[in-house]
Amino acid sequence: MSKEVIYSASWLLNPNAPPLAGGALLVCNGTVVETGTLAALRSSHAAPVVDFPDSALIPGFVNAHTHLELTHFPSWLHKSPVDYAPRRFADWIIQLIKIKRGLTDNDYYSSIGEGARMCLESGTTAIGDIVSNPAMAAQYYRTPLAGRLYFELLGQESGLFQNKLAAAMTAVLCDNEKTIPSGLSPHAPYTIAEKHLATIRTTVAAHRLPLAIHVSESRSEVDFVFDGSGDLASTFFPFVGWEQFLGNPPRCSSTELLHRHGLLTSATVAVHCVHVSESDTIILKKSGVHIALCPRSNDLLDVGRVPVALLKRAGIPLALGTDSLASNNSLSMWDELRFALETFPDDLAEQDLFAMATTGGAAALGISTTSGSLEVGKRADFQVVGNFGSDDKNVVERVMREGRVQEVFVSGLRYEGNTQM
16 A cells, blocks of 8 residues: 655755745655645645654755775775885876785675765765676665666777677676666777777667766876877776787877767766866757766876866766766765865866765766656655754755755655665
């Protein structure tokens, strides 16, 4: 038997809509079935009311790019004998690989569980997560998280690439009533041989799969893709035994390379895009690509700052992600949002980032019909946020800058920690 519940607060906030004073949600079987003022919902429904005075109800955040399997990276680093002092982007990748080589499947399983907990407790209810080993997917299905899993592809040699693709497609095509849909993640233009890109395009077209790709994250990538130079060629490729694959660089940007092989579409999330040119943005816009920005990761890895003004001027849809704890200090989208506010004060306002963290992320992951806003027919995933004062002016701005998460609801149920995972 279904049970209706009304959740109400001082404000109901949705991106791209005016704040609703005294707003409320009518929830049934984990879905929003009606919205309006508390008075209006009470007049037509006899459901019990759960009220949160001096608070706002806002959608659960959508983290458009992360790697939850690396959540325990800080503790792995502490225990590892690896000398971790990366000075360049290639150094960071090499040290990450060295640490990962000492891990077991159980290390990753517990790391994913902890990452899910961190996301949910900080108000994130949907993720776009990169999964390096498809066997780990079951860990995500045990959580209440929504979103999309992208199974990672990489390899210069044909054997490694084909094995990765076969394992990824087995996971994608396995019908076990998944709670989180999937896609593929060709890692980056420097970790996949150009000859494999046509195979990815054919596979994606045959199964209508979405993609997530790291694009122009660092100057190292730009140099390598254009002319085969830089620290990726001199340090990273020898480290992984790929020296034989050096030579014959595409002599173009990562964006141009991916576009040439048909991998940039409206179902593609281009992650980072720190070093994109004006001509790249024209391609990205015409292709319908969504971009997931990860400003704290870019800052901590010292790879540069994304040209937000250029991307906004081009009209490219933007989302927000935290990346992983191998290159960030938290999985909190609130932390990411507020860092972006301080970093791009002339380009991103509170309303922009509210949309990027909700509807923007949902659109990027292709889950807009179920997530990203508190509308009829969508999952009842929401945050109860307080600590922003009682003034009725600039409510969204104050919530984004000062609000604190008090409660998180997933599919209409209060999140209670690991008991739901």
